[in-house]
Amino acid sequence: MPTTRLALAALLAVTLAAGCSGGGGTPAPEPEAAAPAGPVTLTYWTWAPNMDKIAQVWNAANPDITVTVSKQAGGDDAAAKFLTAAKAGNAPDLVQAEYQHLPSFVAADAVADLAADAAALKGEYAEGLWGLVTLGTDGVYAIPQDSGPMMLYYRKDLFEKYGVEVPKTWADYAEAARTVHEADPKVYLGSFSSKDPGWFAGLAQQAGAQWWSISGDAWKVGIDDAATTKVAEFWGGLVAEGVIDDQPYFTPEWNKALNDGTQLSWPSAVWGPGVLESNAPDGKGKWAVAPLPQWTAGENVSGFWGGSSTAISAGSKNRAAALKFATWLNTDQAALDLLVKEAFIYPAAAKGQTSLGDPPAYFAESQPDFWQQAATIGTTARGFTFGPNVGVTYNAYKDGFDKALKDKAPFATAVKTMQDATVADMRKSGFTLAG
Amino acid sequence: MTRLVPTGVLLLGALYCLLPVSWVLVAASKSPAELFTLGTFAPGSGLLGNLGELSAYRDGVFWRWMANTAFYAGGGALLSTAVSAVAGFALAKYRFRGRNLIFNVLIGGVLVPSVVLAVPQYLLFAKVGLADTYWAVLLPQILHPYGIYLARIYAGAAVPDSLLEAGRIDGGGEWRLLRTVGLPLMVPGMVTIFLFQFVAIWNNFLLPFIMLGDDGKFPLTVGLYTLLAAGANQPSLYNLIITGALLSIIPLIALFLTMQRYWRTDLSSGAVKG
Numbered sequence: 001m002p003t004t005r006l007a008l009a010a011l012l013a014v015t016l017a018a019g020c021s022g023g024g025g026t027p028a029p030e031p032e033a034a035a036p037a038g039p040v041t042l043t044y045w046t047w048a049p050n051m052d053k054i055a056q057v058w059n060a061a062n063p064d065i066t067v068t069v070s071k072q073a074g075g076d077d078a079a080a081k082f083l084t085a086a087k088a089g090n091a092p093d094l095v096q097a098e099y100q101h102l103p104s105f106v107a108a109d110a111v112a113d114l115a116a117d118a119a120a121l122k123g124e125y126a127e128g129l130w131g132l133v134t135l136g137t138d139g140v141y142a143i144p145q146d147s148g149p150m151m152l153y154y155r156k157d158l159f160e161k162y163g164v165e166v167p168k169t170w171a172d173y174a175e176a177a178r179t180v181h182e183a184d185p186k187v188y189l190g191s192f193s194s195k196d197p198g199w200f201a202g203l204a205q206q207a208g209a210q211w212w213s214i215s216g217d218a219w220k221v222g223i224d225d226a227a228t229t230k231v232a233e234f235w236g237g238l239v240a241e242g243v244i245d246d247q248p249y250f251t252p253e254w255n256k257a258l259n260d261g262t263q264l265s266w267p268s269a270v271w272g273p274g275v276l277e278s279n280a281p282d283g284k285g286k287w288a289v290a291p292l293p294q295w296t297a298g299e300n301v302s303g304f305w306g307g308s309s310t311a312i313s314a315g316s317k318n319r320a321a322a323l324k325f326a327t328w329l330n331t332d333q334a335a336l337d338l339l340v341k342e343a344f345i346y347p348a349a350a351k352g353q354t355s356l357g358d359p360p361a362y363f364a365e366s367q368p369d370f371w372q373q374a375a376t377i378g379t380t381a382r383g384f385t386f387g388p389n390v391g392v393t394y395n396a397y398k399d400g401f402d403k404a405l406k407d408k409a410p411f412a413t414a415v416k417t418m419q420d421a422t423v424a425d426m427r428k429s430g431f432t433l434a435g
Numbered sequence: 436m437t438r439l440v441p442t443g444v445l446l447l448g449a450l451y452c453l454l455p456v457s458w459v460l461v462a463a464s465k466s467p468a469e470l471f472t473l474g475t476f477a478p479g480s481g482l483l484g485n486l487g488e489l490s491a492y493r494d495g496v497f498w499r500w501m502a503n504t505a506f507y508a509g510g511g512a513l514l515s516t517a518v519s520a521v522a523g524f525a526l527a528k529y530r531f532r533g534r535n536l537i538f539n540v541l542i543g544g545v546l547v548p549s550v551v552l553a554v555p556q557y558l559l560f561a562k563v564g565l566a567d568t569y570w571a572v573l574l575p576q577i578l579h580p581y582g583i584y585l586a587r588i589y590a591g592a593a594v595p596d597s598l599l600e601a602g603r604i605d606g607g608g609e610w611r612l613l614r615t616v617g618l619p620l621m622v623p624g625m626v627t628i629f630l631f632q633f634v635a636i637w638n639n640f641l642l643p644f645i646m647l648g649d650d651g652k653f654p655l656t657v658g659l660y661t662l663l664a665a666g667a668n669q670p671s672l673y674n675l676i677i678t679g680a681l682l683s684i685i686p687l688i689a690l691f692l693t694m695q696r697y698w699r700t701d702l703s704s705g706a707v708k709g
Contacts, residue, residue, distance in 0.1 A: 043648065043649075047661065047664065047665055049665065052493070070648055070649050070650045070651075071493075071650045071661055072648075072650070072661060073657070073660045073661045073663070073664035073665075074664045074665060075664045077664065081644065084554060084557060085561075085566075085648065087558070088557060088558050088561030088562070088566065089561060090566050090567065090648075092648060252471060256471050256472075259471055259472060260472075278673070279471060280471075281467070281468040281472070282472065
């Protein structure tokens with residue numbers, strides 16, 4: 001479906017354009033936060049697997065509040081679709097919102113501020129995660145559902161074969177990349193993906209980047225800060241040296257390389273086992289995990305790649321009921337058990353850790369303490385505030401790094417492209433920028 | 436030599452069109468474990484497994500999407516053909532004020548890609564409360580400028596004015612003339628319009644993607660897309676998507692094979708009458 005991508009690009013462009021010219025649009029009427037009278041029906045857009053089964057459990061116990069799950073396609077298109085629906089006054093009551101898209105929902109007045117009723121949930125979450133739904137303000141715009149702390153997946157058996165240690169620092173990682181590639185020119189330690197901005201954002205978070213921040217009424221955009229540039233130039237150097245592959249992730253070629261052992265590691269997030277299991281079935285029992293390599297020896301920090309929250313749309317007539325369900329879904333022990341078991345997510349709530357039982361089957365032999373490792377690493381992950389136009393930034397990432405790869409240009413130019421495109425778009429949309 | 440070159444070019448064209456289809460066919464036979472490990476065109480052993488898994492996926496929602504798609508494409512194409520035929524006949528055979536204006540606007544409509552209209556249509560449908568209903572996908576596809584244009588051209592060429600004149604002298608009303616004289620002569624053109632619209636609606640993605648929120652009303656295109664963009668924290672369902680794509684083109688192929696003969700007979704019957 002080659003037209004599909006074009007069509008989606010058009011959809012995105014139109015929604016963004018609509019967002020620009022609309023100037024906020026008419027604010028939705030404030031619904032009463034009082035308890036609903038009589039039975040209500042809520043619609044919930046999500047792409048997490050088996051969420052309909054989890055909703056059935058809720059519906060059986062709560063005949064007054066019936067939740068209807070409508071399974072959507074995930075990703076950036078889901079955000080565009082929700083924004084369009086919200087603009088038309090047609091949004092579902094509840095929506096799965098990826099952390100990076102939440103600010104764009106807030107900027108479009110598409111999601112409700114839950115601060116009055118949900119602030120008490122703060123204690124359920126690690127501070128870094130809670131910041132992703134407050135955007136560093138006094139508001140609470142969603143309830144965190146899952147998170148994606150990053151770690152290093154590596155082929156234990158092949159690391160031994162090539163005589164490389166698990167890299168403790170990124171300098172070690174570069175050294176290991178050289179060693180492996182020298183031993184066998186067909187083999188790479190890993191790959192730089194010009195198609196996965198979320199991955200790069202996570203690595204930038206680890207390095208301490210702050211791509212967006214809000215001071216007063218003004219946004220500050222710092223995508224080309226020193227930390228991000230450092231990350232970009234590190235990978236650019238390895239690609240230029242030829243010791244790291246430049247195959248985008250999730251392509252058939254990359255899958256094949258993971259599967260046949262010509263690619264030995266992958267800096268990814270806690271949800272990696274699902275990908276490895278389906279894309280590299282032959283590697284079962286051969287992969288292990290370790291914390292991400294660090295920029296300074298002795299440090300211990302990570303970043304986030306992915307993760308999402310449950311937001312309530314501003315137009316929902318049953319906000320109180322929706323919040324009741326969202327709270328149950330994301331913080332109740334029984335619901336967390338279901339999320340882990342049925343929806344295969346890594347829960348954001350701290351007490352969700354106890355729901356994680358046996359390690360993923362893929363890691364049962366090579367990393368039996370997978371969840372303990374993940375929990376330890378999870379506490380070291382730090383995020384940053386996302387801006388209101390992440391879609392533009394992410395597209396600029398793909399364009400910029402594709403171009404840098406093709407022209408063999410320094411990666412810092414791609415980071416500059418991201419910064420410029422983001423700032424230009426925010427100016428055009430009428431955001432106040434500091435500096 | 437003069438014959439070899441066109442034949443060669445056509446063969447290349449056929450190969451170009453058939454290669455991706457044959458890839459889908461081969462890939463659908465691979466189990467998830469074989470998908471990325473076997474050679475590109477080496478057949479796998481998982482076709483039946485894939486079919487069973489696809490039918491079982493979320494209690495058989497795939498077949499519901501298939502039925503939805505058949506409804507959207509069949510109903511939409513029928514209605515659209517009817518509207519196009521009547522409008523095209525009127526534009527070709529009657530002289531009235533504003534005829535050229537209407538026709539020029541239609542020609543302009545041919546140039547506007549339907550993709551551009553999807554979001555405004557959605558906003559309009561939401562306003563009248565029809566978004567997220569079957570009508571939301573059906574109605575916008577009924578008026579098809581290109582179909583009307585085609586019907587007008589075809590009616591102009593295939594329905595002789597003298598035949599209509601003769602009917603009028605015999606006392607036939609205009610409505611009866613359309614039914615008994617006009618439409619029968621226009622059948623080959625209508626078959627073409629029907630096929631065009633059927634395929635266009637069958638493959639349409641953006642309009643239903645925007646219009647529909649309820650996954651029980653999704654057509655195949657949008658439904659399969661939910662399998663593809665399923666989030667990263669679960670195994671990807673590539674084998675189901677490929678098998679689903681294969682199943683979703685079978686009705687199209689069947690339709691073309693059965694409708695083909697209408698094209699052929701009517702081209703020749705036109706020649707005899709001409």
